[in-house]
Amino acid sequence: MKLENKVVWVTGASSGIGENLVYQLTKKNCKIILSARRESELERVKKQAQLSDEDSLILPLDMEKPESFQYAFEQVLNKFQKLEVLILNAGISQRSLAKDTILEVDKKLMNVNYIGTIALTKTVLPYFIEKKNGHLAVVTSVTGLYGTPWRTSYAASKHALHGFFDALRAEVHDENIQVTIIAPGFVKTAISINALTADGTPLNQMDEGQANGISAEKCANDIINGIEKNKNLVLTGGFKEIFGVYLKRFFPGIFAKMIRKLKVR
Numbered sequence: 351m352k353l354e355n356k357v358v359w360v361t362g363a364s365s366g367i368g369e370n371l372v373y374q375l376t377k378k379n380c381k382i383i384l385s386a387r388r389e390s391e392l393e394r395v396k397k398q399a400q401l402s403d404e405d406s407l408i409l410p411l412d413m414e415k416p417e418s419f420q421y422a423f424e425q426v427l428n429k430f431q432k433l434e435v436l437i438l439n440a441g442i443s444q445r446s447l448a449k450d451t452i453l454e455v456d457k458k459l460m461n462v463n464y465i466g467t468i469a470l471t472k473t474v475l476p477y478f479i480e481k482k483n484g485h486l487a488v489v490t491s492v493t494g495l496y497g498t499p500w501r502t503s504y505a506a507s508k509h510a511l512h513g514f515f516d517a518l519r520a521e522v523h524d525e526n527i528q529v530t531i532i533a534p535g536f537v538k539t540a541i542s543i544n545a546l547t548a549d550g551t552p553l554n555q556m557d558e559g560q561a562n563g564i565s566a567e568k569c570a571n572d573i574i575n576g577i578e579k580n581k582n583l584v585l586t587g588g589f590k591e592i593f594g595v596y597l598k599r600f601f602p603g604i605f606a607k608m609i610r611k612l613k614v615r
Contacts, residue, residue, distance in 0.1 A: 351485065351528070351577070351578060351580060352378075352578055353375065353378045353380060353435065353574065353577065353578055354378045354379055354380070355378070355379050355380065355381075356378075356380050356381070356434045356435055357380070357381045357382075357383075357426075357430045357432055357433050357434045357435070358375050358380045358381070358382055358383070358434065358435040358436075358437060359382075359383040359385065359409075359426060359433055359435070359436045359437065359474075360372055360375070360382060360383065360384060360385065360437045360439060361385045361386065361411060361413070361437070361438055361439050361440035361470065362385075362386055362439035362440035362441060362489075363382075363384040363385055363386050363392060363395060363439070364384075364386035364387070364388050364391035364392050364394075364395060365386075365391060365395075365539065365540055366537070366539030366540060366541060366566050367439055367489060367534070367537060367539060367566050367569050367570055367573070368386065368437075368439040368440070369395050369566070370566040370567045370569070370570035371437060371439065371570045371573060371574070372384060372395050372396075372399050372401075373398070373399050373567075373570070374567075374570045374571060374574050375574070376399040376400070376401060378574075379405075380405075381405045381406070381430055382399075382401060382405065382406050382407075383406070383407045383409050383426050383429075383430075383433075384396060384406060384407070384408055384409065385409045385410065385411040385422070385440070386410070386411065386440065387410060387411070387412050388410075389408060389410045392408045392410065393408060396408060407425065407426065407429045407430070409422055409425060409426070411440075411470075413440050413441075413461075413462045413466030413467065413470070414458075414461050414462055414466060416465070416466060416469035416470070416473075419469055419470050419473040420473055422473075423473050423474060423477075427477075432481075433474065433477065433484070434483070434484060434485065435484070435485045435487065435577065436470070436471070436474050436484070436485070436486050436487070437487045437488075437489070437573070437577075438467045438470065438471065438486070438487065438488040438489065439489040440462070440466070440467070441462060441463045441467075441489070441507075442458070442459065442462050442463065442504075442541075442544060442545070442546060443501065443504050443541045443542065443544070443545035443546070444459055444500070444501050444502070444503055444504035444545055444546050444547075445500050445501070445542065445545045445546070445547055445553045445557065445615055446500060446546065446547045446548035447499070447500060447502075447548070448502040448503075450548040451502070451503065451548045452548065452549060452550065454550060455503065455546050455547075455548065455549070455550045456502075456503040456506075458546065458550065459503040459504055459506075459507050459546065460503065460506070460507050460510070462507075463504070463507035463508065463510075463511070464507045464510045464511060464514075467488060467511060468511075468514055471486060471488075471518070474486075475522075475527075478522075478525070478527050479522070479525050479527070482525055482526045482527075483526050483527070484526075484527045484528070485527070485528040485529075485530065485577060485580075486515070486518075486527065486528070486529045486530070487529075487530040487531075487532060487573065487576075487577050488511055488515050488529075488530070488531055488532065489532045489534065489573070490508045490511045490512060490531055490532065490533050491504075491505075491508045491533055491534060491535075492533050492534065492535045492585070492587060492591045492592070492594065492595060493505040493508050493509075494508030494509050494511055494512045494531075494533055495509075495512065495533055495595050495598065496594055496595065496598040496605065496609070497509075497609075498609060498612075498614045499609070499610075499614055499615075500614060500615050501614075504545075511531070512531060512533075515529050515531050516531070519582065528580050529582070530576055530577050530580070530581055530582065530583075530584060531582065531583050531584070532572075532573050532576060532583075532584040532586065533583065533584065533585050533586075533595075534564075534569050534586050534587050535563065535564070535585075535586070535587020535588050535590070535591025535592060536559045536560055536562065536563030536564070536587055536588055536591060537560070537563045537564055537565070537566055537569045537586075537587065538560060538561060538562075538563045538564065538565055538566065539560065539563075539566050540556075541560060542555070542556055542557040542559075542560040542615075543555060543556055557615045558613070558615070559613070559614060559615060562588075563587065563588065564586065564587055564588060568586070569586050569587075572584060572586040573586070590612075594608075594609070
C-alpha cells in the first residue's frame, strides 16, 4: 500500500519516533491525527510540520485511560469520516533491576505499553473489520524479541505486544487488515531520559546506548517503508541490536552468555 493521502493516527506523536513519523507522513500529504499526553508539544510538532487545521487533528490521549479511547475515536471519524492506518507508538521504558523495582512500576509499564496499546487497537478494530480495510502498525522494541538487563518489565510488555499482534494478524487476515510490528534497537530519543527507575521516578539522563543510536528520522523512514511494503516485522537500529535478534534465534546459548556482558545502558 502507499500512504499518500491516507488518514493516519499516530500515538506518541509529541517527540522522538512519533514526531518524526508525523514529518514523514506530512511529506506524503497524509491527514494526520497527533496523539500524546502533552497537548502543547503536539501543537509544536503540528507547527513544525506545517500541517493545516484541515489536514490534522490534535487529540491528547493518555494510554493509561482506555475509557477515553472510544470518544477519541469518534472525534477522528467526525473530523475525517474515516481512518486507514493506526500507528501505535506511545510507550515508556525502564532502567532498573528487577530485584529493586517496586510492583507499581511493573504495573505502569504493562498498562502503558501493553494494555493501553491493545485497548486502542480493540477500539479501532471493529471499524476496520466493518470496512474490511485497515493497517495496524505497532512500535515495540528488539527487547520484544530478546530481554536485556535493566529492562525486565519493559521487555515483558514488548514481548506481550509481539504475541498479541502476531496472533491478531492471523485472525484478521481474511478481513483485509494488515499488521506490521516494528522492533527498533537504540534510537537517539528522550526515551532513556523518561525511563522509569526502581521507584517510578524518571532516569533524567541520556544513556550511552541511546546517545549512540540511529536517528529518529531514520527509524521513522524505516517504519514508513515497512508499512508501505506490508511487512510483518520491521527491524531497525544498529548492527549490534539487530545481530542480537539472529544470534538469539540460532545460537541461544551463546546469546545468553553475551547478553550478560554487553553494556546495555
